[in-house]
Amino acid sequence: MEQAELAALLFPKTGKTLADYETVYPPRRLPPGAPVTRLAPSPTGFIHLGNVYGALASERLAHQNGGLFLLRIEDTDEKREKPGAVEALIEALAYFGLRFDEGAAAAGERGAYGPYRQRERVGLYHAAARALTERGLAYPCFCSEEELQEIRAAQAAAGANFGYYGAWAKYRDLPPAEARRRLERGEPFVLRWRAPEAAAAATVTVTDAVRGALVLPANEQDIVLLKSNGVPTYHFAHVVDDHFMRVTHAVRGEEWLPSLPVHAQLFAALAWEPPVYCHTPLLLKMEGGGKRKLSKRKDPELALDFYRREGYHPLAVREYLMTILNSGYEEWRLAHPGTDMEEFSFSLAKIGASGALFDLQKLNDISKNVFAALAPEETADFLRQWAEAMSVSALLKAPREYLTAIAAIGRREANPRKDFIYGAQIFSFISFFFDECFQAEDPLPDNMTGAEAGRILTEYLAAYDHAAGKDGWFAALKRLAVAGGYAEKPKDYKKQPELYKGHIGDVSAVIRLALSGRKNSPDLWEIQQAMGEQRVRGRLAAARQRYGGPG
RNA sequence: GGCCCGUUGGUCAAGCGGUUAAGACAUCGCCCUUUCACGGCGGGAACAUGGGUUCGAGUCCCAUACGGGUCACCA
Numbered sequence: 001m002e003q004a005e006l007a008a009l010l011f012p013k014t015g016k017t018l019a020d021y022e023t024v025y026p027p028r029r030l031p032p033g034a035p036v037t038r039l040a041p042s043p044t045g046f047i048h049l050g051n052v053y054g055a056l057a058s059e060r061l062a063h064q065n066g067g068l069f070l071l072r073i074e075d076t077d078e079k080r081e082k083p084g085a086v087e088a089l090i091e092a093l094a095y096f097g098l099r100f101d102e103g104a105a106a107a108g109e110r111g112a113y114g115p116y117r118q119r120e121r122v123g124l125y126h127a128a129a130r131a132l133t134e135r136g137l138a139y140p141c142f143c144s145e146e147e148l149q150e151i152r153a154a155q156a157a158a159g160a161n162f163g164y165y166g167a168w169a170k171y172r173d174l175p176p177a178e179a180r181r182r183l184e185r186g187e188p189f190v191l192r193w194r195a196p197e198a199a200a201a202a203t204v205t206v207t208d209a210v211r212g213a214l215v216l217p218a219n220e221q222d223i224v225l226l227k228s229n230g231v232p233t234y235h236f237a238h239v240v241d242d243h244f245m246r247v248t249h250a251v252r253g254e255e256w257l258p259s260l261p262v263h264a265q266l267f268a269a270l271a272w273e274p275p276v277y278c279h280t281p282l283l284l285k286m287e288g289g290g291k292r293k294l295s296k297r298k299d300p301e302l303a304l305d306f307y308r309r310e311g312y313h314p315l316a317v318r319e320y321l322m323t324i325l326n327s328g329y330e331e332w333r334l335a336h337p338g339t340d341m342e343e344f345s346f347s348l349a350k351i352g353a354s355g356a357l358f359d360l361q362k363l364n365d366i367s368k369n370v371f372a373a374l375a376p377e378e379t380a381d382f383l384r385q386w387a388e389a390m391s392v393s394a395l396l397k398a399p400r401e402y403l404t405a406i407a408a409i410g411r412r413e414a415n416p417r418k419d420f421i422y423g424a425q426i427f428s429f430i431s432f433f434f435d436e437c438f439q440a441e442d443p444l445p446d447n448m449t450g451a452e453a454g455r456i457l458t459e460y461l462a463a464y465d466h467a468a469g470k471d472g473w474f475a476a477l478k479r480l481a482v483a484g485g486y487a488e489k490p491k492d493y494k495k496q497p498e499l500y501k502g503h504i505g506d507v508s509a510v511i512r513l514a515l516s517g518r519k520n521s522p523d524l525w526e527i528q529q530a531m532g533e534q535r536v537r538g539r540l541a542a543a544r545q546r547y548g549g550p551g
Numbered sequence: 552g553g554c555c556c557g558u559u560g561g562u563c564a565a566g567c568g569g570u571u572a573a574g575a576c577a578u579c580g581c582c583c584u585u586u587c588a589c590g591g592c593g594g595g596a597a598c599a600u601g602g603g604u605u606c607g608a609g610u611c612c613c614a615u616a617c618g619g620g621u622c623a624c625c626a
Contacts, residue, residue, distance in 0.1 A: 042626050077625055145624090161553055162622060190624055217554065227624040234626050258555055258621040281557085282620070323575085327564060330575055352564080354557050355619065362563065362576050372589090415589050477585080490585075508585040520587040 002176040007133035009183055010140060010191070015123040018131050018270075025113050025244040028068070035067035035249045038103070038242070039093075042074045045082030047092050047304040049358070050253060050283055053321050055098045057280060058251045060346035062101075067248070071103035072241060073117040076231045086117075092304050096314045113245045118237050125232040128240050128270065129191055129225060137269055138225055140189040141171040142182055165195060165221045172222060191226035193236075193266070195219055204264045209249070209278040209348040219261040235259060239266040242275050249348075250275040254282055254355075278348055280325070282355040301360060311386040311423015313374075316367035323366070326350040338373060364421050371420035376408035379420065383407070386423035394434040395427060405530040406433050409522045417522065432516045433531065438539070440546065442519040445509050447502050453510045454547035456484065460511055461540045466533035470525045481507040514543030 016024065028036060037058035041051055062069040073086055087106050093099075102111030109116045132138035143151075147170070155162050171179075172194065183189070196202070202218035225236040232240070242250055257279050267274040283302075300306050307317050322329045322341060327350050336343065371379060380403035387395035395403070410417035420426045431437035444453055459480055468476065478488050481504040487493035493503035512521050515536065521527060528536045 040626090044626085074626060080625065141624095143624095148623090156552095159552080188624095211556075214555085221622085224624050229624080231624090233624070237626095253620095254556065255620055256626090260555090279556085284619075324563065330564080331573090334575075356564095357562060359562055359576070365576055410588075413589085417588050419588055474585080481585090503585080505585045512586065518587090522586095522588070524585080 003136045004134050006140075006176050006179060007130050009180060010133055011126045011130035013130075016127060018127045021124060021127060021244055025246065028246045030068070031066050033065065035062050035065055036070070036245070036247050037062040037067065037249045037251060038070045038072050038245065038247050039098075039100075040072045040074050040238075040241075041089055042077065042080065043082065043085035043089065044080045045085040045088065047089055048302045049304060049307075049321075050302070051089070052093065052096050052098065052304060052317065053283060053325065054251055054253065054280060055093055055096075056318065056321050057278070057325055057346075057351070058249070059098050060342075061249055061251065061278075061348065064342070064346050068101045069099075070111060070113075070245065070247075071100040071105075071116065072245065073104045074234065074237065076118050076227075076233070076237060078229075078231075092308075095308065096304075097318055118241070119231060121237075121241065122230060122232075124240050124244060125226065125236060126230070128236070129232075132193070132225070132269065133191070135269075137194050138191050139172060139174070139194055140179055140183065141169075141192045141222070141224075142174075142187050142189050143171060163221045164192065164223075169222045188228045190224045190228050192222040193225050193262075195222050195265070204261050206260055206264055206274075206277060208260075209276050210281075210351045211279065211353050214257075214260070216261050219265050221262070223262055235262050235266065239263060239270065239272070243267075243270070243272045247275050249278055251278040251280060254279045278351070281352060283324075284355045284357050301358065307422075309390065309424075311383075311390070311426070312363070312367060313370050313382060313422070316363065316370040316422075319366045319370065320363045322346075323362070324356040327352055367421045368418035371426075372411065372416040372418045376404045376411060379407035379411075380404040383423060383426060387427075390423070392427060394431065394437050397436075398434060402433070402530070406430050409526045409530055419522075432518065432521075433527075435535070438517055440513065440517045440543070442513060442517065444513065444547075445502075445506050445519075448506055448510060450547040452501075453513075454544050456480070456507055456510045457514055457540055457544040457547070459484070461537065461544065464537065464540070466528065466536065473525050473528075477508065477511075478504060511540070515539050 030036070039051070039055045039058055041047075059069045061067070071090070075081055075086075086104060090100075090104070090106050102113065103109060103116040115121055129138060141164075143164075148164075151164070151168055151170070152162060154160075155168065160168070169192070171192075196218070198218075203215050204218050206214050206216065208214055223235055224233050226232055238250070241247075260277065260279075264274060318341060319333070322344070323333075326344075326346055329344060329350075332344050374382070380400055383395055383403055384400065386392070407420075410419075419429060432439075444450065460477075463476055463480060465473070465476070482488050484507065485501045486507050487500040487503040490503045490505055493500050508524060509519060512524055513519065515521070515524065515527055515531070531539070
């Protein structure tokens, strides 16, 4: 009775009861076995790779099996919240191809199981809190921060485990009359869970979809359910929300494993069926010979923003995450090039249990393949998009057709070039195509004088036929080289170097330098075709002038 | 420190009691070639350690070691 009074005092009966909510949020009408998954990020403004990683798993799980994927915003920590974070998050996930069927949206939200922002759900939490308090399973705790610290210090001195539990839980058995007095005086309090007395020796068995059966020590901590501002902690919100949103699979990082017994206890106490837990391995990073969890502060590549700024293609990031998320994906991709990722049969069983080192080289390799498979128009559009986001003026000024022509170089064949990795890299790779970026970066070959280079350019320019096909163009180049005293084939030159000034490679090096400013570039003929006759002639003439050649 | 999770080449990984222990990335060598790239061929490189169980163990069990996570009115 005392408990009921306490509950009434704590949570005046104004809103709905737990039973009411059961009818407000009825079981979903979905085909049997259709999963309901969610992404439940905290709107701190920092969107990281882990968000996409978890979201990808959840999204595939739901959509591959006729289920739903929803977005819930865990905004219970006002201190860490950043304005605009929700919008940014939704936008970023959409960029990476992750769409929600339900939940928080840029403008409002949609779905019948909302609200989807936790701060707007306090009615639900309080109804659950009230029910637990009535049953004596929750109680108000008036510990100040100082008291908590004292407990901690005493535990340290005694060599006991840290936390608020058992005999250390000083307000656990506060007489209700005393609690009432303090409440009436308006003392701040948190609502704590009363862990079962027998917990110390007990174990819980939870089946994790990734790790199998886990036998864990039962929770004995009187964890905080509601903070002093009345807003729930993660643990409580997770249980209440995933129940009433009828979430069937909780995909989250393995850092949650230690609190699993808490969640199991809460679900059991409320007689709700817990979701299937899927604890995904952590994303790690190599440092100083050791591995560690990717850190927000130290690792720029953890921020999703990094991939956008660098200009990684969203598909590449998805592909990469999928390769570490589901074993066998890489092999499948190799066997099914060009097939949409959604055709791959994603499964929880294929999620590994051990943490994966984040491997930028692998991402780069995947990116190359993604760009190799893209139509030149798509690549051009992607670059323009990236250029716009990053204000890369040279790219923005370039006509779409020009970019498309550049992107097409070496990519129409059966074995496309794989030298496009990400926006920033591509831009620096192709910058010479843009007059405002062009510069003579590399020097002439050692055996080439400026005068000789000027001579070659003069002749090349005179004979240049923009309309010639590749074979015709190369034949003409050979004639020019041979007439100038160069070997037609490098092998001939190697055999008898005394007979020649050099070989055809030296001649093309001069032209390559004139056109691109670099000693390495894609195929010359293709460059010329992409550049157009006017630009080609201009570059050649300018180079000739640099080398002091005639006119 | 307590508790938990994990451990196959440099990295990601396949393997689910009997294999010459896949594959991919990276790396190295050779070939192709007007440069670069692409491509082709090939090389080096792994079951953390110790005990069991078993005719037989990377695969099952137990220890140890190592790595990671977690012990907030953060999620």
